[in-house]
Amino acid sequence: MRRFFKPLRVILALGCFVLVNAAFLAPMIAASLCAEDAPQTVCAAAWQLWPAIVALNLPVVLAILAVTALMGRVYCSTLCPLGVYQDVWFRIRRLFTKRGIPFSPPMNRVRYWVFALTVLAAFAGCFALPALVEPYSVYGRFVTNLVRPALQWAINLLAAWCDAHEKYWVMSDEVVVAGFLSFWVAAASAMALAALAAIKGRWFCNAVCPVGTLLSIVAKRPLMRISIDASRCVKCGACAHVCKAACIDVKNATIDDSRCVRCFNCIGACRKGAVRL
Ligand code: SF4
Numbered sequence: 558m559r560r561f562f563k564p565l566r567v568i569l570a571l572g573c574f575v576l577v578n579a580a581f582l583a584p585m586i587a588a589s590l591c592a593e594d595a596p597q598t599v600c601a602a603a604w605q606l607w608p609a610i611v612a613l614n615l616p617v618v619l620a621i622l623a624v625t626a627l628m629g630r631v632y633c634s635t636l637c638p639l640g641v642y643q644d645v646w647f648r649i650r651r652l653f654t655k656r657g658i659p660f661s662p663p664m665n666r667v668r669y670w671v672f673a674l675t676v677l678a679a680f681a682g683c684f685a686l687p688a689l690v691e692p693y694s695v696y697g698r699f700v701t702n703l704v705r706p707a708l709q710w711a712i713n714l715l716a717a718w719c720d721a722h723e724k725y726w727v728m729s730d731e732v733v734v735a736g737f738l739s740f741w742v743a744a745a746s747a748m749a750l751a752a753l754a755a756i757k758g759r760w761f762c763n764a765v766c767p768v769g770t771l772l773s774i775v776a777k778r779p780l781m782r783i784s785i786d787a788s789r790c791v792k793c794g795a796c797a798h799v800c801k802a803a804c805i806d807v808k809n810a811t812i813d814d815s816r817c818v819r820c821f822n823c824i825g826a827c828r829k830g831a832v833r834l
């Protein structure tokens with residue numbers, strides 16, 4: 558049973574990631590394919606925590622918090638597109654080095670300060686700070702400013718080829734590039750987050766992200782915990798080696814649930830069956 562958790566988690570995460578990207582890109586693709594109506598995409602923002610809080614969408618907020626209280630931060634391993642983005646870079650890291658990310662203590666002071674400032678800024682009506690650190694805005698900026706123009710440019714190349722061969726399957730359109738500042742904020746944060754994820758795994762999630770901080774408070778002692786059975790553990794470190802959240806303290810045989818992003822890597826890595834759900 559335990560071995561199904563990780564594949565299930567990966568399938569869910571990829572499905573949500575595709576839906577979020579489809580919500581951003583489907584209208585543009587539909588227009589290029591001369592579709593009369595853009596396809597209806599699930600409103601991806603509706604089940605993202607920060608947009609749901611801002612929209613006072615209580616059923617979604619309560620559902621996410623309830624699932625987190627029951628199962629820990631599964632939101633961070635399945636629903637959040639920025640989490641998947643970081644996981645992609647963490648995986649790329651593993652192609653080059655087999656070294657893990659050593660356990661580190663929680664950076665509570667930093668994350669609570671960022672959380673408090675973000676909430677205060679939002680209450681004060683200043684949305685610049687939330688937009689810089691809130692995961693859905695950050696990811697949306699990547700897609701809108703970087704992916705969408707690149708995709709439109711590729712579509713235009715294809716349209717030119719179709720025209721040359723008298724096939725009118727695809728229509729070209731203007732490549733819309735956002736303003737100078739928007740573009741460079743998106744490019745700089747995409748590169749910084751990629752580098753951070755490749756070097757330090759989910760560091761952003763556990764030190765900066767205000768949504769992660771809120772979830773970490775709720776996930777401190779979830780009903781479904783991941784723990785180490787000290788009587789079975791031989792302290793080989795294999796579980797910590799694959800942990801992207803650096804939250805497994807092998808020496809003391811403990812796992813920090815508030816930072817665990819429920820990737821389930823550690824369960825499969827332990828050959829002694831000491832990591833338990
Ligand atoms: S901590 Fe924030 S950025 Fe990381 S996965 Fe969770 S919601 Fe997304």
Ligand code: SF4
Pocket residue numbers: 785789790791792793794795796797807826827828829830831832
């Ligand atoms: S992989 Fe298993 S045996 Fe090795 S340190 Fe982790 S819990 Fe202990």
Ligand code: SF4
Pocket residue numbers: 783796799800801802803804805812816817818819820821822823824
């Ligand atoms: S303890 Fe680490 S490896 Fe295990 S599920 Fe949590 S984040 Fe993943």
